[in-house]
Amino acid sequence: MANRVAIVGIGQTTHSGRRPYVNDGELIYDAVTRALEDAGLTINDMEAVMAGNMDMFEGHHLNDAMLNLYSGAAGRPGFKMNTGGTVGTMTAIQGWYHIASGLYDVCLVIGWEKHDEGPATPAISTITDPAVDRHFLVGAIGGLATVSVAYMQRSGCKLEHAAMVRANASQAAHRNPMAHMREIYSVEDVMKARMVMYPLNLLMCCPTSLGATAMVLASESKAKKICKKPVWMKDHVTVHVEYGGAQFGIGEKRWTSHMEAGAKLFKRNHITKPMQETQVFEMYDPFAFAIPMWLEDFLVCEPNEGWKLIEKGALKLEGEYPVSPSGGVLCTNSIGDSAILRVAEAALQLRQPIRRCTLHQLYRRLRHT
Amino acid sequence: MEAVKKEPVIFEGFVIMPYKYSVGSMASKFFIKIRDSKVICGAKCPKCGMVNVPPRSVCPKCFSKVEELVELSGKGKLETFTIVHYESSVQALKPPYAIGVIKLDGADTSMTHFIGGVDFKDIKPGMKLEPVFKAKREANILDIEYFQPA
Ligand SMILES: [Zn+2]
Numbered sequence: 001m002a003n004r005v006a007i008v009g010i011g012q013t014t015h016s017g018r019r020p021y022v023n024d025g026e027l028i029y030d031a032v033t034r035a036l037e038d039a040g041l042t043i044n045d046m047e048a049v050m051a052g053n054m055d056m057f058e059g060h061h062l063n064d065a066m067l068n069l070y071s072g073a074a075g076r077p078g079f080k081m082n083t084g085g086t087v088g089t090m091t092a093i094q095g096w097y098h099i100a101s102g103l104y105d106v107c108l109v110i111g112w113e114k115h116d117e118g119p120a121t122p123a124i125s126t127i128t129d130p131a132v133d134r135h136f137l138v139g140a141i142g143g144l145a146t147v148s149v150a151y152m153q154r155s156g157c158k159l160e161h162a163a164m165v166r167a168n169a170s171q172a173a174h175r176n177p178m179a180h181m182r183e184i185y186s187v188e189d190v191m192k193a194r195m196v197m198y199p200l201n202l203l204m205c206c207p208t209s210l211g212a213t214a215m216v217l218a219s220e221s222k223a224k225k226i227c228k229k230p231v232w233m234k235d236h237v238t239v240h241v242e243y244g245g246a247q248f249g250i251g252e253k254r255w256t257s258h259m260e261a262g263a264k265l266f267k268r269n270h271i272t273k274p275m276q277e278t279q280v281f282e283m284y285d286p287f288a289f290a291i292p293m294w295l296e297d298f299l300v301c302e303p304n305e306g307w308k309l310i311e312k313g314a315l316k317l318e319g320e321y322p323v324s325p326s327g328g329v330l331c332t333n334s335i336g337d338s339a340i341l342r343v344a345e346a347a348l349q350l351r352q353p354i355r356r357c358t359l360h361q362l363y364r365r366l367r368h369t
Numbered sequence: 370m371e372a373v374k375k376e377p378v379i380f381e382g383f384v385i386m387p388y389k390y391s392v393g394s395m396a397s398k399f400f401i402k403i404r405d406s407k408v409i410c411g412a413k414c415p416k417c418g419m420v421n422v423p424p425r426s427v428c429p430k431c432f433s434k435v436e437e438l439v440e441l442s443g444k445g446k447l448e449t450f451t452i453v454h455y456e457s458s459v460q461a462l463k464p465p466y467a468i469g470v471i472k473l474d475g476a477d478t479s480m481t482h483f484i485g486g487v488d489f490k491d492i493k494p495g496m497k498l499e500p501v502f503k504a505k506r507e508a509n510i511l512d513i514e515y516f517q518p519a
Contacts, residue, residue, distance in 0.1 A: 023393030029427050029434070043432045059388030069429040119386040131380045 002100035006223035006230030007347045009039025009216030015180040015209050015332045017116060024058070024114050024212075025070030031212035032072055032110060039216040039226055046216070047104040049073035052081040052091030052111040053336035056126075058118030071110055078107075084124065085140070085284060087111060088213065088340025089236075095217040096233055105219040106226075111340035112212035120208075120335065138197070140286065141205060145197040148289040152199065155292075157307035159199055162288035163190035166203050166330060168316045169285075173327025175317070180209040180332040190288075204288035206333035213341045231347040235269055237261040262298035274300040275321050282346040284339055285328040291315060295323065325349060395424040398438050400508040407502045409443045409513075411476050412436075422476040423510075429478075443500045444519055445473035452489050461511060467492055471516055485515030 011034025013027055022030075036042060049072055051064040060066070068074040081090045088111035095109040121139035128134045137143055151157055167187045173179035185203060193203040216226075223230040239257035262274075271277045281300065285291050292306025301309060309315050315323040324330070326345040329338050392400065395412045402408045412424030416433040428435050450469040453460075467484040469492070484492055485501065499519040506512035 020391045021394055021397065023391050023396070026393050026426050033434075056386060059386055059390070069425065070427050072432060074429065114391065117389040117391065119388055122384055122386050126384060130382050131378075134382070 003102055004220040004223075005096045005099045005233045006218055006220065007215050007233060007343070008218045008223050008226045008230050009035040009037075009041065010213075010344045010347060010351075011035030011038055011215075012178055012213040012337075012341060012344060013211045014178050015211035015334055015337075017180060017208060017210070019114075019210055024063075024112055025067045027114065027210065027212045028067055028110060028112050028214070029070045031112070031214040032070075032108065035108070035214035035216050039218075041106070041216060041226065043072040043108075045106055046072060046076060046108040048095075048098055048107045049076050049078040050081065050091045050094040050098070050107060050109045051078065052083075052087040052094075052109070052340060053113065054084060054087060054123065055082055056118075056123040057120045057335065058114055072108060084127070085286065085335055086339050087336050088338060089284075089343060090238070090339070092215065092217070092233070092340055092343045093236055093238065095215075096236065099217055099219050102219075105222045107217045108214060109217060109340065110212065110214045111337040113334040113336040113338075114210045115208045115334055116210055141197050141200065144287045144290075145200050147293070148199050148287065151289055151293045155296075155304040155307060157289065157292055160187065160191065161292060161307040161310050162199065162204050163187045164310050165285075165288040165291050165315075166190045168310075169288075169324065169327050169330040172317050172322075172325050173331035176327050176331075178211075178332075179327040180211070180334075181207050182327075182331070199289075200287055204330075206286040206329045206338075207331070209332050209334040211332070211334040211337050211341075213337050213344050215340065215344055215347075229351050231350050233343075235265060237265045239264075256297050258294055258297035259299060262300065266299060274298075279321070280325060280346070280349060281321070281323045282326060282342045282349070283324050283328060284342050285324055285330050286333060286338075288330060291323050291328075393426055395426040395435065395438070397508075399424045400510075400512070402438075402440075403502070403512045404506040404508040407500075407506075409441050409473065409500065410438045411441055411473070413439045419477045420475060421478050422473050422480055439475070441473050441475045443473065445471045445476070445498055445516070447484070447492070447494055447496045447498055447516075448472050448479055449494055450484060450492050452492075465489070469498070469516065471498055482510070482513060483515035484517070486517030491518075 011031045013030045055061050064080040079094050081087050083090050091109045095107040098104045098107050124139040167185050170185040174182050174184050190203045193201040195201050239260040241257045295301050295306045296303050314320045317325055399410050402410050411420040411422040412435045413420050414428035414433055414435050417431045419430045426435050448470045452467050453464050456464050469484040470479045472479040497519040498516040501514045501517050503512055503514045
């Protein structure tokens with residue numbers, strides 16, 4: 001039986017498009033010192049440090065190695081996670097494993113990115129089989145654009161719904177002082193943006209952001225001593241796929257990693273009506289169709305219902321089931337930091353529900369992040 | 370079906386990955402001092418006094434934020450060295466050349482650079498060194514052309 005694990009310290013940098021006066025180490029140090037301060041601890045209290053970022057996205061191999069003195073990882077045990085956009089959550093999960101297993105009581109977990117400085121798209125493109133897919137898929141967007149068209153074909157979702165998603169996200173990010181793109185866009189503004197890869201126009205794609213997030217995780221016995229309001233990481237599910245053109249599932253007999261993860265998570269936590277039994281969803285939403293499509297895929301709502309929830313306004317900040325009240329990845333995409341930021345944002349919504357808005361009823365009963 | 374010819378199929382690819390690197394708040398000052406004044410600086414920790422060269426903004430010893438820059442003479446001592454004969458596309462010089470680990474006077478850490486102005490056979494650990502700066506400097510580590518015997 002796993003030990004309970006709580007988030008007891010959260011720190012993030014402000015997010016932006018350019019910060020030429022700081023290097024990635026300084027960005028990390030900023031997030032780490034904020035997380036330590038939040039927990040009321042020092043780096044010497046950290047028993048292990050987990051770092052998450054992708055090799056070669058900024059042109060460095062083993063890019064944690066030259067940053068270990070900035071992160072506090074030097075001289076401590078820990079793992080570097082190197083998955084793609086998921087890396088931040090995988091890093092938080094890595095911290096969870098180390099505490100849940102009883103090996104450590106206090107871990108620091110960190111994700112970061114200086115997205116503007118590196119060749120992220122050429123680096124991501126090397127994920128595919130060189131002999132087969134690499135000529136056709138460009139970075140992350142190739143796969144996301146094709147699944148967006150497939151979603152429109154099967155569900156009845158229109159371009160305008162994706163524009164509504166982005167307009168909602170802009171309202172949320174506008175209230176988040178740490179978000180990157182905080183400008184408010186109307187549905188018309190979004191529809192007018194230049195096309196990048198059909199059906200995704202520039203505003204329907206996530207931006208190039210930089211930033212870092214760090215969290216202090218603690219075991220149950222320590223968490224209660226460290227802070228008054230620990231946020232418990234109750235459960236998580238990881239499902240691997242083989243990356244390729246059909247990674248997210250296209251066609252009639254769709255079964256995606258999201259469906260597998262949602263089904264497992266809800267079943268083992270006895271949740272039968274996710275939209276009633278949870279109150280908010282902080283999603284890694286890197287393109288505007290992600291929210292309707294992945295709400296369906298995570299089995300939060302019925303197939304082909306996602307875009308109807310958007311049309312009804314249900315997923316807005318003040319709607320019945322807010323999705324990504326932080327503004328999400330659509331407004332801040334510091335890749336190696338994006339997924340850990342989702343965990344941190346969900347924890348912040350639980351801990352300080354009125355930090356960014358007064359809609360505290362939204363966050364009362366959030367159970368899963 | 371006709372038999373398929375036995376032959377390995379190998380796809381030859383290439384990847385272009387240009388990148389930038391913001392060197393950071395303290396290292397920016399370090400390179401600007403070298404470019405504009407031919408002066409090598411270290412970063413001094415306000416808490417434990419450790420002096421890092423090249424400068425970093427976080428103390429490796431006590432994890433404090435470091436903002437103070439101290440000017441050094443640039444002179445130092447060779448700690449160890451090697452002679453490079455291996456050739457690859459990432460080198461700044463054509464082999465053979467010497468690289469040394471140099472501890473500057475007043476610094477607590479060492480830096481790596483080229484050793485020049487001396488026959489390879491005369492390079493000895495412990496020898497005193499001084500920097501030779503390029504005439505045209507661009508705020509990078511190669512603004513120091515090499516270290517030579519002082
Ligand atoms: Zn110090």
